[in-house]
Amino acid sequence: xxxxxxxxxxxxxxxxxxxxxxxxxxxxxxxxxxxxxxxxxxxxxxxxxxxxxxxxxxxxxxxxxxxxxxxxxxxxxxxxxxxxxxxxxxxxxxxxxxxxxxxxxxxxxxxxxxxxxxxxxxxxxxxxxxxxxxxxxxxxxxxxxxxxxxxxxxxxxxxxxxxxxxxxxxxxxxxxxxxxxxxxxxxxxxxxxxxxxxxxxxxxxxxxxxxxxxxxxxxxxxxxxxxxxxxxxxxxxxxxxxxxxxxxxxxxxxxxxxxxxxxxxx
Amino acid sequence: xxxxxxxxxxxxxxxxxxxxxxxxxxxxxxxxxxxxxxxxxxxxxxxxxxxxxxxxxxxxxxxxxxxxxxxxxxxxxxxxxxxxxxxxxxxxxxxxxxxxxxxxxxxxxxxxxxxxxxxxxxxxxxxxxxxxxxxxxxxxxxxxxxxxxxxxxxxxxxxxxxxxxxxxxxxxxxxxxxxxxxxxxxxxxxxxxxxxxxxxxxxxxxxxxxxxxxxxxxxxxxxxxxxxxxxxxxxxxxxxxxxxxxxxxxxxxxxxxxxxxxxxxxxxxxxxxxxxxxxxxxxxxxxxxxxxxxxxxxxxxxxxxxxxxxxxxxxxxxxxxxxxxxxxxxxxxxxxxxxxxxxxxxxxxxxxxxxxxxxxxxxxxxxxxxxxxxx
Numbered sequence: 001x002x003x004x005x006x007x008x009x010x011x012x013x014x015x016x017x018x019x020x021x022x023x024x025x026x027x028x029x030x031x032x033x034x035x036x037x038x039x040x041x042x043x044x045x046x047x048x049x050x051x052x053x054x055x056x057x058x059x060x061x062x063x064x065x066x067x068x069x070x071x072x073x074x075x076x077x078x079x080x081x082x083x084x085x086x087x088x089x090x091x092x093x094x095x096x097x098x099x100x101x102x103x104x105x106x107x108x109x110x111x112x113x114x115x116x117x118x119x120x121x122x123x124x125x126x127x128x129x130x131x132x133x134x135x136x137x138x139x140x141x142x143x144x145x146x147x148x149x150x151x152x153x154x155x156x157x158x159x160x161x162x163x164x165x166x167x168x169x170x171x172x173x174x175x176x177x178x179x180x181x182x183x184x185x186x187x188x189x190x191x192x193x194x195x196x197x198x199x200x201x202x203x204x205x206x207x208x209x210x211x212x213x214x215x216x217x218x219x220x221x222x223x224x225x226x227x228x229x230x231x232x233x234x235x236x237x238x239x240x241x242x243x244x245x246x247x248x249x250x251x252x253x254x255x256x257x258x259x260x261x262x263x264x265x266x
Numbered sequence: 267x268x269x270x271x272x273x274x275x276x277x278x279x280x281x282x283x284x285x286x287x288x289x290x291x292x293x294x295x296x297x298x299x300x301x302x303x304x305x306x307x308x309x310x311x312x313x314x315x316x317x318x319x320x321x322x323x324x325x326x327x328x329x330x331x332x333x334x335x336x337x338x339x340x341x342x343x344x345x346x347x348x349x350x351x352x353x354x355x356x357x358x359x360x361x362x363x364x365x366x367x368x369x370x371x372x373x374x375x376x377x378x379x380x381x382x383x384x385x386x387x388x389x390x391x392x393x394x395x396x397x398x399x400x401x402x403x404x405x406x407x408x409x410x411x412x413x414x415x416x417x418x419x420x421x422x423x424x425x426x427x428x429x430x431x432x433x434x435x436x437x438x439x440x441x442x443x444x445x446x447x448x449x450x451x452x453x454x455x456x457x458x459x460x461x462x463x464x465x466x467x468x469x470x471x472x473x474x475x476x477x478x479x480x481x482x483x484x485x486x487x488x489x490x491x492x493x494x495x496x497x498x499x500x501x502x503x504x505x506x507x508x509x510x511x512x513x514x515x516x517x518x519x520x521x522x523x524x525x526x527x528x529x530x531x532x533x534x535x536x537x538x539x540x541x542x543x544x545x546x547x548x549x550x551x552x553x554x555x556x557x558x559x560x561x562x563x564x565x566x567x568x569x570x571x572x573x574x575x576x577x578x579x580x581x582x583x584x585x586x587x588x589x590x591x592x593x594x595x596x597x598x599x600x601x602x603x604x605x606x607x608x609x610x611x612x613x614x615x616x617x618x619x620x621x622x623x624x625x626x627x628x629x630x631x632x633x634x635x636x637x638x639x640x641x
Contacts, residue, residue, distance in 0.1 A: 166331055167364035167422075169351040171378035171429060178352075181377075185368045 027244055033237035041234050052238040062239060065223035070246070072219055073202035076141035080198045083142070084149025085191065089179075091150075092157040103154075107147045114144060118211035125212075133217035140208040145198035152197065156190025157183075192258045199250055204243070279355075280465045281342030281432040282307045283328065288337035290323050297323045299489035300337065305482075308463040310456070312480035314470055316512070320489040322437060325469045329435050330354050341432050352381070357426025357464075359439040363418040365410035371397070371421050372406035378429035396428035397421075399458060416447045423455060427462060434459065434466040440475065452478045473513050477501070485509050506639045510556040517557045517604050518638075519578075530632070537598030539578025542632035554640045561634035562606035564594060564620055570627040577629030580604050582620050594620055596628065604628055 029043055037047030056062050087106060091099050109117060118140065125136050160183060168182045169175075206221045213222050220243065228236050283305040290298040298320040305311045313321040326332040328339055330351035338347045346354050357378075365374050375393045384392070397403045400420035410418055419439055426434060439455070440448040456479045459466050470476050476483045477497040485492040485500065485508075493505045504510035507518060521533040521541060530544035533553060541555060557576075565573055580596035591607040598604055606628060620626060 161362065161364065163360045163362055163364040164366060166329075166351075167358065167360060167425075168366070168377065169331070170329060170354075170356050170358040170435075171425065172352045172355070172381035173377075174352055174381075177381065182366055 030237050030240045031244065033234050034241045036234045036237070039233055041232050041237055045234075052234045056235050056238045056242075059235075061223065062220075065218050065220045066242060068217060069203050069220040072137055072141055073199045075138055076145045076202040077195050077198045079138070079142045080145040080149045081191070081195055084146050084194065085153055087146075088150045088153035088157060092154050103150070106150050109144045109147050110151075114205075115207040115210070117143070118208040121208070122211040133212065133214040136212045137209060137217060137219065140212045141202045141205060144205065144208055145202050148197040148201060149191075149194040152190045152194035153187060156187035160186045189258050192254050196250055196254045200247055203246060279430045279432060280307045280463050283433055283465055283467070284338075284340040284343075285324070285328065286338050286340075288324060288327055288339065289335045290320075290327060290332060291335045296489050298327070298334075301486075301489075301491055303484065303491070303494070305465060305467065307465050308460075309481045310459055310466040310468060310479060311482045311484060312468040312470055312476035313484050313486055314473060314476040314512075315486035315492075317471060319486040321469045321471075321486050324486070325435055325437055325467060328433070328467060329356055329358055354433075355429070355431055356433045356435055357429060357431035358435040359419065359422050359426055359437060361438040361441045363410070363415070363422045363442075365418055365421055365425075367410055369410075370406065371402065371408050371410065371413070374410065374421055375425045375428055378425060382429065392428055393424075396424040399427070400424045400454075415443050416451060419443070419451065420454075423458065427458070427464065432465065434464045436466060436468040438469055438471070441470075441472075448475070449478075455479065477513070483513075485512060487512075503636060504556060504638055507554060507556070510636075510638050515559050515605060515607075517559060517562070519555045519557060519598075519602070519604075521553050521555060523551050523553060533635075535576075535578050537578050537580075537600040537602055537604075539576070541576035541635050543576075543635040543637065544632070553637050556636045556638045557630055557634050559593070559605040559607040560591070560609075561630040562604070562628050563630065564606055564608065564626045564628055567625045567627050570629075573627060573629040575629055575632045576635055577627055580626055580628045582622050582624045582626055584622060585620060596626070 032045050033041050033043060034052055035048050035050065036042075036045030036052075037049045038045065087102075090096055091103050091106075096102070121136075121140050121143070125139075130136055164182050164186070165178050168178045173181060204221060205219070206225070209219045209222050213219060218226075220239070224236060224239055224243075227239070284303070286302045288298055288301045289296070301320075301324055303311075313324060315321050323332055327334045330339075330346070330349065334347060338345055340346065341354065341356075365371075366377065369377065372393050375396055376389050379389045379392060393406070394403065397406055400423055402417060402420055402424065405413065405417065405421075410421065413421065422439075436455070440451050443451060452475055468476070468479060477500075480497060482494060483497055483500045484494045487508050493500060493509045495503070500509060501513055504513065504516070510516040510518070519541070520536040522536075523531050524534045525532045527542075530542055531553075533541045533543060533555070535541055535555075543553075543555065563573075567579060570577065570579075578598060580598050582594060582596050584595040586593040586595070587610075589610070591609050594606045594608060596604040596606070
């Protein structure tokens, strides 16, 4: 690719740089703060210490919240995979009457304000006398992670060359084996990308958990918010750093699994 | 292949094919309209026609990829109309090759055998034999993306024949290749098909491909069969104007029967001149005659008496040198076009004394007159 030149080129560079700065700089600030010796979180940090990490790791409530978030995100991702893959396949490949309507409903969490969805869910679950916070959180999170699987898998399915599947059928493969041996390998990157989005959306979710969590079952973002309202010391930055690292690990895991470039379709 | 492996041979279990009253309606469009056709075991039949004529839909109904609205498909005498694709035992070639991109060449070829539950040990020699047949033995471990288009289609051919299909279906298999490669692949596929005795159906819009490869050609138009016959029959005895113009080039002359003589009908051509025709289908007064351009020869108008047979006057419009032949485009006195292909012998250009504006006498042997239906 050639270098960009002229006024348009300059604008492109400025915008790209600004984009990167605004995405990465706040993360750098947070990570830097987590090593600060000051007692309140101010930038620039003063000194260097890992004591906040020791404190945070020793904090039972933090460990509980972190574990809750990891388990919740993992469960929501698995459930979204189990529901989203067949749903996307059926929507794309079978001539289901009302498929468009079903797809719109499945994807509606993308559009509806999640905070309102969470409140509505809380009222609905109260009506049904559903009192188990773990179950409620799980259902709420599946609701907002499922669209990511449906969307990415549908997009991948549309890109699969249908004659590959037809060739496999003529060669004697039953519909299931066509899917397993031919379709699935073609859409694996899309599935992986969808799972990554689902995991991160759940792990990072505030508006749903805000309504459905309890003092006993509290995901990390809610715990962070609670801690922050008590005292704004660098331990907040430390906990945030754990969140960032989890995201990075998820991305690396995906890269190892299927290759991120393929997964993101670039 | 290791020395121990049993030498495998690619064999065939070809069957005959019959379709009867095959019809497909998409919404309000009739794509295929009641096609009935029998194809003998080991025969290669080409479905030829312009795009939208229903040839691909017909092939896909035979394959089972499209469900017919009406009619039946019988393979080896068995009705398979409701049999799913994967139990029909067919091999199919697609225009875009449709090789599985995540599997190696050998794995692609092995796929159909695996689906049939053939053991790994039995698969290996069969795959090797099939790849040897298409001269790609050394490419077994490559991925399809590393092969050229022609090589990819040969892998697809190996993959289709290794399962010993009852039927080989070819859906515009060479459409994506350039001309020279296409011609050599036509010969190669034809040789392998003949050697193995596989029953095959070829869909193409390329008339040369159909004539080169097929035992019989089926001309389709508007979802119907226009004519079925050997390439020679289709070319020299077209039933309709459509067939005559679709296969090769043709001149069409309107005329009226004015009498009989010893050799046949005498016909007055609307553009002036006369024609004789021994072929006749009854008492028709108005006739449409097809004359192939290569049958037409040209002479100066004054020499018309020396040229017997059928003929009429024409005005030269354009002379185009085309290598093998010189194409002379003319108009008749009633405004209709007339085309003559004059062969160029080595070292001499044909009839260079004809130039635009010349009045000429176009004539041809009366045996070249062929009546066609105006369809």
